[in-house]
Ligand SMILES: Nc1ncnc2c1ncn2[C@@H]1O[C@H](COP(=O)(O)OP(=O)(O)O)[C@@H](O)[C@H]1O
């Protein structure tokens with residue numbers, strides 16, 4: 001399963017790679033990283049059919065997670081990827097917005113990796 | 127005889143006109159004596175067969191009186207009147223003198239003239255006195271009138287003075303009232319500034335908390351993952367063919383590393399919960415009711431308030447008593463809003479017990495005073511009852527009646543905004559359609575009762 005993680009913090013990559021070391025090694029998950037909304041759009045254009053799931057932060061400079069969500073839902077109505085949004089703790093406005101624009105699931109920061117792993121596995125198996 | 131009458135009236139007149147009995151008792155005594163003397167003289171005259179010698183004694187006596195009148199300033203005002211008696215005395219004297227030196231035959235010839243002159247002098251004297259008496263009366267009347275006028279004026283003056291006094295008092299009162307209003311306004315302004323500062327502080331905290339949260343997340347996540355890595359490393363090492371002593375040594379290092387990571391995680395989580403608390407407190411209300419564990423919420427804010435005060439005052443100490451309804455489960459409330467109410471009630475309660483302790487620290491009667499703050503929850507008959515009570519300072523009736531007013535506070539500037547209870551009241555009565563009641567006894571303690579329909 002190919003997962004695109006979108007976050008403006010570069011350390012997110014190291015974190016995911018370490019957290020999912022085993023899963024990456026045994027081929028369960030495959031992670032790609034984009035460090036802005038724009039970069040994510042560019043990546044999707046060239047790898048559209050590969051990406052099954054997108055994990056995106058909301059608060060990013062430039063294109064926000066919400067805008068990314070809107071744009072993906074508009075440009076990829078067919079075979080839509082699963083989109084999980086990461087909202088900051090207590091940020092109800094963004095939560096409501098993400099909900100409205102068709103996010104599939106939510107995670108709150110700080111990301112609980114045990115919970116995330118579980119969710120990913122459910123999707124992977126189902 | 128005529129001299130007796132003359133001196134008698136003269137003396138009487140002087141005494142009356144000068145009011146000697148009141149104004150100069152010494153003089154009065156002399157005059158009374160002179161009167162007795164004149165009576166004595168008259169009596170002696172008749173006793174001694176109308177003795178010529180005694181009759182002549184009248185002249186030095188009267189002369190003496192006149193001498194007195196002319197030598198003392200205080201008689202000045204009656205002198206002219208008394209003078210009117212002089213012609214009579216002089217005519218009498220001439221008559222008596224002529225009687226003494228002239229032969230009887232010749233004297234008798236003139237006796238008629240002298241008697242006539244005496245009568246005229248007497249009449250003149252009487253006329254003069256009568257006139258003077260009349261003048262005196264008019265004068266007195268005028269004086270009386272003046273006195274009455276003065277009295278009226280005096281009364282008017284008094285009335286005026288009274289009025290002026292009244293006005294002055296009124297003005298002073300108004301001035302004091304204005305001063306009070308001004309003071310109140312200044313205090314309100316200070317409070318507004320203070321609460322404005324607090325509000326911006328709240329926004330600032332929210333901003334800071336957000337900023338801190340991201341790096342903190344990395345700290346927590348990386349340290350967690352490092353713990354996992356350490357475990358993996360341990361497993362991997364056990365597979366390799368290194369000497370046991372070396373393995374043990376390496377494992378020791380790994381275990382230390384892993385422990386360190388756990389410590390980092392632990393303290394990172396602590397910081398995280400503080401940041402969460404800050405965010406939650408400053409966050410705007412969602413205005414949505416959601417199933418909430420009210421007991422946990424109350425407990426969380428009780429601790430938050432307690433530690434908030436402890437952070438400022440290391441001496442502070444209080445017993446926290448909780449009596450939660452274990453059967454309650456989750457109840458539909460607005461958690462952030464209710465959290466604020468809890469925070470306010472607990473902060474006030476802890477302040478009240480701390481204050482009571484501080485106020486009585488030198489009072490031996492309070493040596494055994496144990497500050498206590500208590501919360502009771504009970505779900506019963508479709509209503510949620512929450513009681514927050516303390517054994518702190520309590521409030522007098524005059525304070526109780528004002529506590530739900532915005533900006534009402536008895537705390538020094540910087541320690542109270544006076545917004546806590548008014549906000550709590552709005553949250554309970556408006557947002558939750560419940561009730562917020564208070565009972566308090568000054569010096570004993572306070573209890574706030576929340577009743578929520580669920
Ligand atoms: N538990 C209590 N014990 C005694 N007095 C209290 C208590 N709670 C509130 N008060 C009184 O009510 C006033 C208003 O409280 P509040 O609205 O919370 O504002 P603040 O705490 O900023 O003064 C306080 O200043 C205090 O005089």
Ligand SMILES: [Mg+2]
Nearest residue numbers: 470474546547
């Ligand atoms: Mg308060």
